Amino acid sequence: MSTALITGASGGIGKAFAQKLAARQTNLVLVARSEEKLNQLAQELQEKYKIRVDVIVKDLTETNAANAVFDVTKSQGLTIDLLINNAGFGDYGDFAERDGERQVKMVQLNILALVDLTHQFLPLMRQRRSGSIINVSSIAAFQPIPYLSVYAASKAFVLSFSESLWAENRQYGVRILVACPGPTETDFFTEADFPQSFTGKTSKISTPEEVVNDTLNALERGDSTVVSGSFLSKIITNLSRFVPRETLVSILEKQFKA
Template identity: 55%
Template sequence: MKTALITGASSGIGKAFAQELAQRNYNLIMVARSKSLLLELQEKLQSEYSIKVKVICQDLSISHAGEAIFKEVKQDNIFVDLLINNAGFGDYGRFIDRDLQKQLNMIQVNISALVELTHLFLTEMKQEGKGEIINVSSIAGYQPLPYLSVYAATKAFVLSFSEALWAEYKSYGIKILALCPGPTESKFPEVAEFTNFPGMEGNQNGIAKAEDVVKNALSALEKSQANVVTGGIGNQIVVNLSRFFPRELIVKGIEKQFRQN
C-alpha cells in the first residue's frame, strides 16, 4: 500500500487530497498546526477506509520544520510515495503596511519548508527510482499581484522550481507536478484578510471546489504533466495574459482591480 504525505492537511485543498487519497487506498501522513482538526480527520478516514493515518502537528513557519517532519517519518521506517506540499498562506494589503514577520513567515512556509521537504524526500525517491511530488502553486504565480506581492512571488518560485525539477528527474521514474489553482474553497481569504475584497464574500461564482482541484491534479500527475491550471476558462485566460499584453499593462490593471478602498 502506498503512502502520501500532505502538508496543510487539516482544511481546504489539503483536506480534499487526504479524503481522495484515502478513497484510493493510500496510507496517509497528515501535517498541519491544528492537532484537533488532524485528529478528527484521522479518526474519520481510518474508520471509513481502513487505512493507516499518521498525524504530525508541526508549524512550518519554524526553521527546519521540514527536517523534523522527515526525521519523524523515518523513525517509523516509512517510504513516502507521494509528497504533497500544499501548506501555504497569503496576506493582503500594501506591502509596507503589513506585518514584516508575517511576510517572512510566508516565505518560510510557502518556499523554504517546501524546498526542504522536497529535497529530503526526493533524495529517497531517486534512490528508489520511484515517487511523485505535487507542489501547490497558484495562478498567482504567473504574474505579479499588487497587494498580494509576497504571496504571488512565492507562488512564482514554486511554479518555476517544480517545473525545473520535473525536467531534472523525469528520467529517474519520478513525477513532479506544479498545481496552479485559481480561487478555491479554503481559508485563504480569511488568513490573508482578503474577505472584504469585492466578490470574495458571499459570492461563490468562479470559486472552485477543492475536490475538483484535487481530482484534476491527480489526473495531471498520472499523465506526467509538469503543471496544471485548474478551474474554468477564466483561469486559463489569466495565466496566458502575458503572451498577448505587456507585463506593465497587466500589473497596472491588476493594481486597479485589487486596490484597497
Template identity: 70%
Template sequence: MTTALITGASGGIGEAFARELAARQTNLVLVARSVEKLNQLAQELQQQYKIQVDVIVKDLTEPDAAATVFDATKTQGLTIDILINNAGFGDYGDFAESDRTRQIKIVQLNVLALVDLTHHFLPLMRQRRSGSIINVASIAAFQPIPYLSVYAASKAFAVSFSEALWAENRQYGIRVLVACPGPTETNFFTEANFPPALAQTTNTVMSSQEVVRESLTALEQWEPNVIISDTGTHLRSAVAKLVPRKILLTLLAKHFKVGAGL
C-alpha cells in the same frame, strides 16, 4: 500500500487530498499545526477506509521544521511515495505597510518549507526510482499581483522550481507536478485578510475536490503543470502574457486597490 505525506492537511485542499487518496487506499501522513483537526480526520479516515494514518503536528514556519517531519517518518519506519506540499497562505495589503513577520512567514512556509521537504524526500525517491511530488501553487503565480506581492511571488517560485524538478527527475521514474488552482473553496480569503468586496469580484470558485482530482489526473499523465480553473481565467492568464508589463501592472494595481475600496 502507497503512503502519501500531505502538508496543510487539516483543511481545504490538503484535507481534500487526504480524503481522495484515502478512498484510493493510500496510507497517509498528515502534517499541520492543529492537533485536534488532524486527529479527528485521521480517526475518521482510518475507520472508513481501513488504512494507516499517521499524524505529525508541526508549524512548518519554524526553523528545522522539515527536518523534524522527515525524522518523524524515519522513526516510524515510513516510506513516503507521494509528497504533497500543500501548506501555504497569503496576506492582502500594501507591502510597505504590512506586518514584517507575517510576510517572512509566507516565504518560510510557501518557499522554504516546500524546498526543504522536497530535498529531504526526493533523494530517497531517486534511490527507489519511483515516487511523486505535487506542489500546490496558484493561478496567482503567472503575474505579479499588487497587494498580494509576496504570496504571488512565492507561488511563481513554486512553479519554476517544480517544473525544473520535473525535467531533472522523470528519468528516475519520479513524477513532479505543480498544481495551479484558481479561486477555490477554502479559507484562503479569510486568512489572507482579503476585503469582502474584493473577494466577491473573483471568478468562478472551484471546489477543493475538483482541484484534487484534476491534479491527480495530471500527475498520472506525467504533466509538469496543471492550471485548474474556469475557461475565462485560462484565457485571461494567456492574454496577460501578451500585455505590455506597465499596462498589466497598472490594471492589476487598480483592480486590487479599487476593488478593496482603498
C-alpha cells in the same frame, strides 16, 4: 499500499487530497499545526477506509521543521511515495503597511519549507526510481499581483522550481507536478485578510475536490503543470504572454486595490 505525506492537511485542498487518496487505499501522513483537526480527520479516514494514518503536528515555519518531519517518517519506518507540499498562506494589502513578520513567515512556509521537504524526500525517490511530488502553487504565479506581492512572488517561485524539477527527474522515474488552482472554496480569502468588497470580484469558485481531481489526473498523465478552475483562470495564466508587463501590472493594481 503506498503512502502519501500531505502538508496543510487539516482543511481546504490538503484535506480534500487526504480524503481522495484515502478512498484510493493510500496510507497517509498528515502534517499541520492543528492537532485537534488532524486527529479528527485521521480517525475518520482510518475508520472509513481501514488505512494507516499518521499525524505530525508541526508549524513548518519553525527552524528545522522539515528535518523534524522527515525524522518522524524515518523513525516510523515509513516510505513516502507521494509528497504533497500544500501548506501555504497569503496576505492582502499594501506591502509597506502590512506586518513584516507575517511577510517573512509567508516566505518561510510557501518557499523554504517546500524546498526543504522536497530535498528531504526527493533523493530517496530517485534511489527507488519511483515516487511523486505535487507542489501546490496558484494562478497568481503567472504574473505579479499588487497587494498580494509576496504571495504571488512566492507562488511564482514554486511554479519555476517545480517545472525545473519535472525536467530533472523524469529520467529517474519520479514525477513532479505543480498545481495552479484558481479561486477555491477554502479559508484563503479570510486568512489573507481580504476586504468583504472582494467577495463578488473573483471568477468562478472551484471546490477543493475539483482541484484535487484535476491535479491527480494530471499527475497520472505525467504533466508538469496543471491549471484548474474556470476557463477564465486558464486565460489569466497566459495574459503576460500577450500584454506588456507594465500594462498588465497597472491593470491588476486597479483591480486588486480595495
